[in-house]
Amino acid sequence: MSTLFLRTLREDPADAEVPSHTLLVRAGYVRRVAPGIFTWLPLGWRVFRKVENIVREEMDAFGAQEVHFPALLPKDAYEATGRWDEYGQTLFRLQDRKGADYLLGPTHEEMFTLLVKSEYSSYKDLPVSLYQIQTKYRDEARPRAGILRGREFVMKDSYSFDLDEAGLQASYEQHRQAYIRIFDRLGLNYVIVSAMAGAMGGSLSEEFLAPCVSGEDTFVRSTDGLYAANVEAVTTPVPAMVDASNTPAAHVEDTPNCETIDELVAFSNASYPRSDSAPWTAADTLKNVVFKLTNLDGTTDVLVVGVPGDREIDVRRLEASVFPATVEPLGEEDFAKHPALVRGYIGPQVLGENSASGIRYLVDPRIVDGSAWISGANSVGQHVYDLVAGRDFKADGTVESVHIRDGDQAPDGHGELVSARGIEIGHIFQLGTKYAQALDLKVLNESGKQQVVTMGSYGVGVSRAVAAVAEQTFDEIGLSWPRSIAPADVHVVAAGKEDEIYDFAETLIADLQSRGVEVLFDDRRRVSPGVKFKDAELLGIPTIVVIGKGLANGVLEIRDRASGQSREVAISDAPAQIASEVQG
Numbered sequence: 301m302s303t304l305f306l307r308t309l310r311e312d313p314a315d316a317e318v319p320s321h322t323l324l325v326r327a328g329y330v331r332r333v334a335p336g337i338f339t340w341l342p343l344g345w346r347v348f349r350k351v352e353n354i355v356r357e358e359m360d361a362f363g364a365q366e367v368h369f370p371a372l373l374p375k376d377a378y379e380a381t382g383r384w385d386e387y388g389q390t391l392f393r394l395q396d397r398k399g400a401d402y403l404l405g406p407t408h409e410e411m412f413t414l415l416v417k418s419e420y421s422s423y424k425d426l427p428v429s430l431y432q433i434q435t436k437y438r439d440e441a442r443p444r445a446g447i448l449r450g451r452e453f454v455m456k457d458s459y460s461f462d463l464d465e466a467g468l469q470a471s472y473e474q475h476r477q478a479y480i481r482i483f484d485r486l487g488l489n490y491v492i493v494s495a496m497a498g499a500m501g502g503s504l505s506e507e508f509l510a511p512c513v514s515g516e517d518t519f520v521r522s523t524d525g526l527y528a529a530n531v532e533a534v535t536t537p538v539p540a541m542v543d544a545s546n547t548p549a550a551h552v553e554d555t556p557n558c559e560t561i562d563e564l565v566a567f568s569n570a571s572y573p574r575s576d577s578a579p580w581t582a583a584d585t586l587k588n589v590v591f592k593l594t595n596l597d598g599t600t601d602v603l604v605v606g607v608p609g610d611r612e613i614d615v616r617r618l619e620a621s622v623f624p625a626t627v628e629p630l631g632e633e634d635f636a637k638h639p640a641l642v643r644g645y646i647g648p649q650v651l652g653e654n655s656a657s658g659i660r661y662l663v664d665p666r667i668v669d670g671s672a673w674i675s676g677a678n679s680v681g682q683h684v685y686d687l688v689a690g691r692d693f694k695a696d697g698t699v700e701s702v703h704i705r706d707g708d709q710a711p712d713g714h715g716e717l718v719s720a721r722g723i724e725i726g727h728i729f730q731l732g733t734k735y736a737q738a739l740d741l742k743v744l745n746e747s748g749k750q751q752v753v754t755m756g757s758y759g760v761g762v763s764r765a766v767a768a769v770a771e772q773t774f775d776e777i778g779l780s781w782p783r784s785i786a787p788a789d790v791h792v793v794a795a796g797k798e799d800e801i802y803d804f805a806e807t808l809i810a811d812l813q814s815r816g817v818e819v820l821f822d823d824r825r826r827v828s829p830g831v832k833f834k835d836a837e838l839l840g841i842p843t844i845v846v847i848g849k850g851l852a853n854g855v856l857e858i859r860d861r862a863s864g865q866s867r868e869v870a871i872s873d874a875p876a877q878i879a880s881e882v883q884g
């Protein structure tokens with residue numbers, strides 16, 4: 301450490317918002333260059349490379365082959381698949397001296413598809429899985445979480461190519477198993493959840509999430525433990541249709557001073573009590589929320605979403621449902637262009653593609669045919685009662701858009717949902733033929749016909765994994781690495797000024813190194829033991845060996861960083877004991 305390129309900091313960096321960012325900077329593992337752009341320093345780079353190697357070993361182990369693409373790519377292929385536009389502001393675009401358009405790759409589906417197309421032409425060549433561990437670029441809107449969300453970051457991305465659906469299933473399963481081994485070896489606690497395919501297109505997809513309060517993803521698990529999904533992918537169990545044959549005809553009533561759902565419910569209970577004498581609740585009202593959708597080609601549409609009045613809209617869920625369109629509230633001016641929309645009193649009778657207004661209307665799956673609602677009467681100060689779905693209004697379809705609450709029913713009778721936050725560390729997708737079709741990747745099949753290849757795409761956040769491990773393992777005194785990716789196996793602290801301490805330490809370290817143990821040696825002569833201990837705690841190497849006063853009595857101290865437990869060991873036994881401890 302007397303020569304190591306390392307400066308630890310006692311103060312938290314001002315811009316850090318999550319513990320991994322704070323601690324990786326304080327411990328001298330990384331330094332920030334610009335928002336979401338970081339330099340790895342020697343200790344950080346060692347951790348990074350260990351993560352990278354684990355990922356590489358497990359990919360190689362099932363026969364995936366490593367290649368390496370440039371990050372700087374021509375736009376053509378991304379234009380052919382629509383992603384040049386679809387990525388919007390997230391894509392770093394640039395031009396060369398001739399004015400030709402380029403991008404910095406955010407992910408490489410297009411390039412891998414074209415590569416396989418250029419080399420392979422027969423079903424006999426398949427299956428193949430190719431991967432790279434490479435720097436990616438995304439101009440993230442909120443790069444606030446340090447290494448967790450970089451604008452430049454390292455991803456392992458792989459792609460499988462198969463002749464048919466069964467082949468894809470097998471390749472997907474191989475990746476899934478490799479990911480399980482990777483994240484187990486990284487010491488991460490994780491869950492595998494159903495996910496939305498999002499920007500990748502395709503169908504089935506799962507995410508590996510590391511549960512953690514700093515996580516930016518919200519996921520749910522069912523109380524029976526058998527269902528887990530990213531909230532964006534949660535499907536609402538559809539209630540049974542209701543028999544409305546005894547529901548009275550819809551009737552419009554005056555509802556003065558009912559600006560909010562609560563006021564409407566209170567007023568309704570006082571003035572128009574339910575026929576079955578149970579009280580009205582917010583869940584009996586149908587709330588219609590107006591959005592502006594912006595499509596890929598820049599055109600916009602008005603969308604009204606109908607949800608039970610006790611529910612809030614989760615814009616991320618709505619956006620995932622209408623992808624690739626983006627969603628924002630409808631502004632004042634746009635409201636004025638649609639006289640059918642009476643603000644505060646919007647009711648579904650005037651909505652839907654077959655209505656006079658033609659305004660698109662989607663409802664929450666709970667709004668089943670036959671269910672009766674209190675909703676706006678499309679005139680100020682009035683609401684309509686006993687408004688029956690399917691009888692009095694017709695939506696254009698259903699949409700998953702409401703905020704998921706703890707206690708909501710899980711799909712398929714798996715009990716109730718409980719939510720938690722997590723960091724997305726990996727994502728596996730069954731892409732199907734989307735990219736192969738767009739870029740015309742075909743091979744000759746057994747009967748001599750051209751057949752479109754079926755693909756999968758799989759990502760691991762390599763740099764993000766470093767921060768995710770830090771998030772799950774840090775404590776109040778610093779980082780605390782699992783052995784598999786710690787920058788060294790043992791941190792030897794020479795605690796004292798005497799030459800004997802340093803001489804003995806050198807001998808011990810030589811012995812440990814001959815046994816294959818990696819050592820970081822705090823040999824700084826002018827630094828106090830207290831400061832050395834603080835640094836050792838901050839750096840988080842799993843085993844700390846203290847050589848100090850005990851040396852005179854023939855003992856040294858071994859501390860376990862994670863548990864804080866320490867014990868004295870005779871110096872003659874020390875090398876063998878330490879080696880067996882760190883090597884398991």
Ligand code: ATP
Nearest residue numbers: 440448449450453455724725726727759760761764
């Ligand atoms: P997120 O939802 O967190 O933005 P994503 O779904 O866009 O991620 P993918 O396209 O699935 O990400 O990329 C594969 C993996 O790459 C992710 O599972 C994640 O681990 C990692 N990753 C994605 N974006 C970033 C980023 N900005 N910084 C670091 N790692 C990232």
Ligand code: MG
Nearest residue numbers: 507724726727
């Ligand atoms: Mg993802």
